[in-house]
Amino acid sequence: MFQALKNFYHKLGSFPWFYKISGKVIPIVGFFSILLIVISSIWGLFFSPTDAVQGDVYRIIYFHVPAVSVSQVIYYSMSVAAGVFLIWRMKMAGVYIKSLAPIGAAFTFIGLLSGAIWGQPTWGTWWVWDARLTSTLVLFLFYLAIIGMQSTFASRKSADTAVSIITLVGVVNLPIVKKSVDWWNTLHQPASISISGESSISSEMLIPLLLSILGIYLFVFFTGLLFMRAEISSREQNKEWFKKLSSNN
Amino acid sequence: MIYLIKILKKEFLIYSRKSSSFISPVVFFLISISLYPIGISNDPDILKNLAPGLIWITVLLSTLISFQNIFSEDYEDGSIELLLASRQNLSLIVLVKIFVNWIFSCLPIIILSVSSVFLLYFPQEGLKPLIISLLIGTPTICLFGALAGALSLGKNSITGPALMLPLSLPVLILGTQAINYSLNGINFSSNILLLTAILVFLLPIILFASVGALKLHFN
Amino acid sequence: MLKTANLSYKFDDKYIFSNLSFEFANDSVFKLVGDNGSGKSTLLKILSGIYKNYEGELSFPDDNLVFYSGHKSGLKNNLSPRENIYFDIRLPEISHSQINSVLEQLDLIDNSDIQSAYLSEGQKRKINIASFMLSTANLYLLDEPFNNLDRKTTDLLQEIFDMKINAGAKIIFSSHDRSSDDFPLIDMNLFN
Amino acid sequence: MKQHRLKRLYGVLFIVFCSALAFVLVYFAIRDNVNLFYSPSDLFESPPQGRNAIRAGGLVEIGSLRRSKDSLEIEFIITDLKKSIAVNYTGILPDLFKENAGVVATGYFDKNKMSLDAYQILAKHDENYVPKEVKKALEK
Numbered sequence: 116m117f118q119a120l121k122n123f124y125h126k127l128g129s130f131p132w133f134y135k136i137s138g139k140v141i142p143i144v145g146f147f148s149i150l151l152i153v154i155s156s157i158w159g160l161f162f163s164p165t166d167a168v169q170g171d172v173y174r175i176i177y178f179h180v181p182a183v184s185v186s187q188v189i190y191y192s193m194s195v196a197a198g199v200f201l202i203w204r205m206k207m208a209g210v211y212i213k214s215l216a217p218i219g220a221a222f223t224f225i226g227l228l229s230g231a232i233w234g235q236p237t238w239g240t241w242w243v244w245d246a247r248l249t250s251t252l253v254l255f256l257f258y259l260a261i262i263g264m265q266s267t268f269a270s271r272k273s274a275d276t277a278v279s280i281i282t283l284v285g286v287v288n289l290p291i292v293k294k295s296v297d298w299w300n301t302l303h304q305p306a307s308i309s310i311s312g313e314s315s316i317s318s319e320m321l322i323p324l325l326l327s328i329l330g331i332y333l334f335v336f337f338t339g340l341l342f343m344r345a346e347i348s349s350r351e352q353n354k355e356w357f358k359k360l361s362s363n364n
Numbered sequence: 365m366i367y368l369i370k371i372l373k374k375e376f377l378i379y380s381r382k383s384s385s386f387i388s389p390v391v392f393f394l395i396s397i398s399l400y401p402i403g404i405s406n407d408p409d410i411l412k413n414l415a416p417g418l419i420w421i422t423v424l425l426s427t428l429i430s431f432q433n434i435f436s437e438d439y440e441d442g443s444i445e446l447l448l449a450s451r452q453n454l455s456l457i458v459l460v461k462i463f464v465n466w467i468f469s470c471l472p473i474i475i476l477s478v479s480s481v482f483l484l485y486f487p488q489e490g491l492k493p494l495i496i497s498l499l500i501g502t503p504t505i506c507l508f509g510a511l512a513g514a515l516s517l518g519k520n521s522i523t524g525p526a527l528m529l530p531l532s533l534p535v536l537i538l539g540t541q542a543i544n545y546s547l548n549g550i551n552f553s554s555n556i557l558l559l560t561a562i563l564v565f566l567l568p569i570i571l572f573a574s575v576g577a578l579k580l581h582f583n
Numbered sequence: 584m585l586k587t588a589n590l591s592y593k594f595d596d597k598y599i600f601s602n603l604s605f606e607f608a609n610d611s612v613f614k615l616v617g618d619n620g621s622g623k624s625t626l627l628k629i630l631s632g633i634y635k636n637y638e639g640e641l642s643f644p645d646d647n648l649v650f651y652s653g654h655k656s657g658l659k660n661n662l663s664p665r666e667n668i669y670f671d672i673r674l675p676e677i678s679h680s681q682i683n684s685v686l687e688q689l690d691l692i693d694n695s696d697i698q699s700a701y702l703s704e705g706q707k708r709k710i711n712i713a714s715f716m717l718s719t720a721n722l723y724l725l726d727e728p729f730n731n732l733d734r735k736t737t738d739l740l741q742e743i744f745d746m747k748i749n750a751g752a753k754i755i756f757s758s759h760d761r762s763s764d765d766f767p768l769i770d771m772n773l774f775n
Numbered sequence: 776m777k778q779h780r781l782k783r784l785y786g787v788l789f790i791v792f793c794s795a796l797a798f799v800l801v802y803f804a805i806r807d808n809v810n811l812f813y814s815p816s817d818l819f820e821s822p823p824q825g826r827n828a829i830r831a832g833g834l835v836e837i838g839s840l841r842r843s844k845d846s847l848e849i850e851f852i853i854t855d856l857k858k859s860i861a862v863n864y865t866g867i868l869p870d871l872f873k874e875n876a877g878v879v880a881t882g883y884f885d886k887n888k889m890s891l892d893a894y895q896i897l898a899k900h901d902e903n904y905v906p907k908e909v910k911k912a913l914e915k
Binding site (some may be wrong): 367371442452 | 634673
Binding site (some may be wrong): 248253256257259260261263264266267268269270272273276277280281284285288291292 | 433515516517518521522523526527529530531533534535573577580581583
């Protein structure tokens with residue numbers, strides 16, 4: 116069993132195998148993710164009941180919660196890739212970070228925007244310096260740093276190395292910022308879906324929310340694969356395996 | 365060791381010859397100090413409790429502007445290559461460079477911040493904690509500046525500021541809180557100790573990271 | 584004995600040059616020739632220790648002291664020629680009399696205390712030559728030292744080459760003219 | 776010892792030394808963080824000396840909340856189910872502040888009136904989560 120895992124791990128790192136597989140997978144994943152997002156948004160925006168306290172304003176939860184959660188999950192996955200790159204020098208990890216960074220940045224921005232739109236009616240201000248909002252902003256800055264980092268190095272290898280180091284610095288720094296900012300009492304109400312305790316929103320609202328979360332994760336998976344394919348083709352276009360592969364499909 | 369003193373003299377000469385390195389922190393401080401009352405309000409008690417934060421932000425912005433010229437000028441005229449070829453211990457040389465950059469970008473502002481007692485109606489007794497927290501906090505910010513400068517060598521990409529701000533956030537919070545604590549009677553020594561702990565802890569790590577980042581440009 | 588055994592250098596999985604094996608005998612001069620991008624500067628940077636991740640072996644004599652001078656001279660514009668030489672990190676502790684004598688030889692003495700920014704391009708290169716003269720290294724790696732030098736300075740540089748060779752040093756420099764006047768050639772095109 | 780290995784050793788030693796020094800500093804910073812946390816019974820047994828502010832925490836006693844009509848002045852009692860002290864505070868209470876909820880008040884303690892005039896009230900945890908310091912104090 117361990118041997119199977121090991122050579123799957125090595126296959127994961129090889130560009131030709133990934134290029135072949137992603138060619139087939141992308142259309143399927145793309146179709147399902149768009150479908151899911153459309154269904155969940157319609158269901159969430161028009162059919163789910165209005166909230167007792169916040170009226171219809173809470174419906175933005177169907178964009179805010181998935182965006183914020185996906186932006187953090189992307190960053191933590193990138194830091195795993197960064198670790199893999201620094202230890203095993205796997206080029207695929209560098210491709211992964213470079214492709215996922217813009218997507219993460221986009222969703223962090225969506226999270227901030229939707230949070231502000233949601234915050235305005237509930238807290239009465241567009242922006243409030245509160246622990247979670249500040250650390251999301253810091254996360255956004257780190258994404259920008261990673262995107263900016265790609266172009267400052269001549270050689271691809273040193274760019275990936277620098278980017279991996281920054282990603283790990285970010286992973287260490289995020290909790291520190293959250294803790295140091297936490298010293299002000301936080302206005303942000305506790306997470307509505309707490310994995311451990313029972314979630315504090317009713318089930319009719321929950322199902323479209325879970326659907327939209329699934330939809331957005333699939334969408335990230337779809338765009339991630341797309342970006343990685345583009346990145347691989349730009350890095351490997353003068354290799355014969357790439358010419359052979361791209362000529363026949 | 366002698367070559368370190370030689371490099372220290374060389375850096376001092378270079379910085380002092382560049383007239384901008386004298387004037388820019390002073391002018392920068394005066395501009396920001398005069399903008400705050402105009403921008404926010406000239407009501408004394410508002411300015412009074414904003415003063416610590418405003419001064420810290422001024423120092424942070426001053427380092428943000430000047431972190432480029434720690435390495436980028438040496439990169440353009442090839443001295444970094446010579447340093448790499450000279451087999452000397454690069455981290456000590458980088459430390460000297462950061463120290464000189466701190467002298468020319470942060471120290472003037474710390475000295476000038478004494479004037480905030482008149483310009484920003486900052487209470488007299490708050491001055492001691494202000495100076496102490498600035499003296500301990502700004503070197504850490506200069507360290508982050510050096511790392512940002514080493515990474516974005518030559519090309520002024522978004523990376524520098526985007527990296528420096530999140531890293532120096534905790535230092536900013538601790539620094540301003542230390543001053544506020546001291547103003548309303550709370551013992552602020554724990555903040556100062558934490559600030560020193562951060563500086564001491566980060567000094568070697570950021571130093572070697574900057575040297576590594578420099579070498580990445582010449583792998 | 585400075586020796587390379589199938590030395591090669593890869594830049595993002597594209598080989599700039601590969602399996603270069605050569606022995607650099609003591610007190611001798613070698614001229615690197617080859618087209619642009621054939622790896623002349625890269626080889627000099629590997630030998631001087633700037634580029635570390637090369638492939639193949641590279642063995643240095645143990646008392647190896649390197650003097651490297653690249654395309655960019657490392658000259659500080661707002662320091663005077665005298666200060667530029669005094670603070671040059673490649674040089675050992677040197678006295679002001681040594682600096683004065685070198686400046687006289689290169690007739691830079693009369694504007695030795697103005698900021699180098701105001702000197703002409705030729706004079707700036709002479710400051711670099713001054714450091715070359717004052718250095719006590721035993722391996723000199725020079726990147727196109729003879730580029731756009733006037734006749735007088737070219738002859739002076741030849742003299743300094745001979746002086747260094749007699750002192751038992753090795754010089755490896757890159758150049759564009761392929762005329763192998765009297766220096767043994769290393770043609771980088773062979774290794775591309 | 777090869778030259779560059781020696782240099783690396785110095786580097787590692789430098790990092791280890793600085794991290795150790797940093798931890799010592801952090802230890803001192805935490806230890807003499809004056810406004811240590813006091814539960815109401817601590818305040819009775821060993822009240823804090825000196826003029827500096829302290830942090831007191833406990834559960835807000837049900838029905839103890841009294842608001843003055845004309846100003847933002849608020850009084851309530853916090854208890855750790857053994858002792859309880861009065862807290863007066865002027866300002867807007869955080870929106871999660873409720874009776875029978877955990878709260879941490881930072882302010883100056885008046886020994887003879889056994890009351891705390893707080894200038895900061897932290898109630899960031901909702902009702903089903905009592906701040907861990909308060910929980911520790913309750914178990915004591």
